[in-house]
Amino acid sequence: MESLRILLAVVLSLGTASAASLGVVQTEGGSVQGRNIPLGVFRSVDVFKGIPFAAKPATFEKPKPHSGWDGILKATKFAKRCLQLSMFQTSQTLGSEDCLYLNIWVPHGQHVSSNLPVMIWFYGGGFMAGGSMGPNFLNNYLYSGQEIADRGDVIVVSVGYRVGTLGFLSSGDSSLPGNYGLWDQHAAIAWVHRNIRSFGGDPDNITIFGESAGGASVSFQTLSPHNKGLLKRAISQSGVALCPWALNRNPRKAAEEVAVKVGCPTDDRMVDCLKSTDAVTLSMAAPVVQQGSPDNPGVKNLLMTPVVDGDFLPDQPANLFHNTADIDYLAGVNNMDGHLFTLKDIPSLGNKNEETPVEDVRRLLAAYTEEKGQAGLEIAFTEYTSNWGSKPSQETIKRTAVDIGTDYIFLVPIQTAIYLHAAKATSGRTYSYLFSEPSLIAGPGKPYHDWVGADHADDLQFVFGKPFTTPKAYGDRHRDLSGYMIAYWTNFARTGDPNKGNLKVPVAWPEFTGMGHPFVDINSKMNESSIGQEMRLRFVRLWLSTLPSLPSYHATDAQ
Ligand SMILES: *[C@@H]1O[C@H](CO)[C@@H](O)[C@H](O)[C@H]1NC(C)=O
Numbered sequence: 001m002e003s004l005r006i007l008l009a010v011v012l013s014l015g016t017a018s019a020a021s022l023g024v025v026q027t028e029g030g031s032v033q034g035r036n037i038p039l040g041v042f043r044s045v046d047v048f049k050g051i052p053f054a055a056k057p058a059t060f061e062k063p064k065p066h067s068g069w070d071g072i073l074k075a076t077k078f079a080k081r082c083l084q085l086s087m088f089q090t091s092q093t094l095g096s097e098d099c100l101y102l103n104i105w106v107p108h109g110q111h112v113s114s115n116l117p118v119m120i121w122f123y124g125g126g127f128m129a130g131g132s133m134g135p136n137f138l139n140n141y142l143y144s145g146q147e148i149a150d151r152g153d154v155i156v157v158s159v160g161y162r163v164g165t166l167g168f169l170s171s172g173d174s175s176l177p178g179n180y181g182l183w184d185q186h187a188a189i190a191w192v193h194r195n196i197r198s199f200g201g202d203p204d205n206i207t208i209f210g211e212s213a214g215g216a217s218v219s220f221q222t223l224s225p226h227n228k229g230l231l232k233r234a235i236s237q238s239g240v241a242l243c244p245w246a247l248n249r250n251p252r253k254a255a256e257e258v259a260v261k262v263g264c265p266t267d268d269r270m271v272d273c274l275k276s277t278d279a280v281t282l283s284m285a286a287p288v289v290q291q292g293s294p295d296n297p298g299v300k301n302l303l304m305t306p307v308v309d310g311d312f313l314p315d316q317p318a319n320l321f322h323n324t325a326d327i328d329y330l331a332g333v334n335n336m337d338g339h340l341f342t343l344k345d346i347p348s349l350g351n352k353n354e355e356t357p358v359e360d361v362r363r364l365l366a367a368y369t370e371e372k373g374q375a376g377l378e379i380a381f382t383e384y385t386s387n388w389g390s391k392p393s394q395e396t397i398k399r400t401a402v403d404i405g406t407d408y409i410f411l412v413p414i415q416t417a418i419y420l421h422a423a424k425a426t427s428g429r430t431y432s433y434l435f436s437e438p439s440l441i442a443g444p445g446k447p448y449h450d451w452v453g454a455d456h457a458d459d460l461q462f463v464f465g466k467p468f469t470t471p472k473a474y475g476d477r478h479r480d481l482s483g484y485m486i487a488y489w490t491n492f493a494r495t496g497d498p499n500k501g502n503l504k505v506p507v508a509w510p511e512f513t514g515m516g517h518p519f520v521d522i523n524s525k526m527n528e529s530s531i532g533q534e535m536r537l538r539f540v541r542l543w544l545s546t547l548p549s550l551p552s553y554h555a556t557d558a559q
């Protein structure tokens, strides 16, 4: 026993002693040194936190190159997140204007790595909030790239970008065009492309990935002509540029609201006045997403978002898919992605002791089909209630409301983006998924109804390997699922095919361009049967063809 222990100690110390590490790395701004974390015998990861990829940005200006530094930058602490409203106390801000920093995780085996695929992460948070490290989760940051880097043998980079007023305010014209947060992301991609070789990465194999507003950001980055030649692949989880909340079609109105709040005129003096207002005041004036109601769903009030600016986005997103022709694209949706939001719009939905009136479901649908008036509502309501029978159960009624939210907010626009990507692709491949692992907080004695599936953001913990990092909070099936997702995601980053790479996958994921528009249904019980076809085609048709073919109704027409 004792000798075994000594042997083990010797082996472990040998492993540590010979752990490969990059040491000091030269970047265009100067040298940086991170920290080497030994993970086992002949396995370690170098972690670099808080490397600047641009200078501290000036208010309402594109990011500019960093002027560099002397000596060795100790890259061992996450930088502050970009200035934003506190989610919990909307009268306070968090973070700093000086926030254009990125973090890098580089895995090593016995030897220092070279030419690894690179995955760049963009966080979600409704373009209003978020940070490159994510929330702290059982003493571990949600977006730590360590598990993905180690298990998938890829470099992971996570990036800070401006959000809220400072990231996305737009006057709707060239005097204050907006999209500052998207320019930040682009600057980070370009920095990685120029510098990642020194970290052992392959600048020609860069994948960007993100979730929610981060998934939409990924989509915007692939659609912009400014990333030509910088990107090879992209993964959008629960968000694309075509989502109704992702693009502000009337930015001037939102800008005027901010102007009024900070005491600026709304005439031709507005832009100069906004530009000379201090950053904290501007951040505080961000329109807050109100608690929704069935008649005014919350997602319709997300107002500081990307815009068609004629530069980063030269046209409507749907018209820009030719720019993605050579990019491999993997995208998907959670089967109850709309649950979190619909719950806020119809509070009885989440209450196990309260009934949801059918009238509330109708009102929610009326709000989402508003432009098509009564005719649109009737057609959509008939479609969504076609399986109701004469006496629908409360579960049926509540699930229908969640389906409406999921379809409108996420599923239909995501399917549309996947179709458009496949239609315009030349060398780029297309893959579609549905994530359907039941919510961990659903069931008897837990907050959610037992029928609640994969809610918004439920996928994140599995992609980032939390069941491995904090094993006590999860079961073995969650580790299986996390392993599957890391395998698909990192294989895709390595080869453009989620099935081919270093890691074994539970079922071959067919390309979307095959027969019947296949998708893979990802959950902990997946097997060879986990392939579906034409995801919710009936409802995709409703929103994409039936409703748009009806004449649009505007409130003013009625007068
Ligand atoms: C980058 O990915 C491609 C596949 O798209 C692969 O053929 C190539 O070998 C990779 N580059 C390097 C240098 O490994």
Ligand SMILES: *[C@@H]1O[C@H](CO)[C@@H](O)[C@H](O)[C@H]1NC(C)=O
Binding pocket: 525, 526, 527, 528, 529
């Ligand atoms: C695949 O999984 C489903 C659902 O868990 C199950 O019903 C089915 O029997 C499984 N099929 C195979 C071939 O294992």
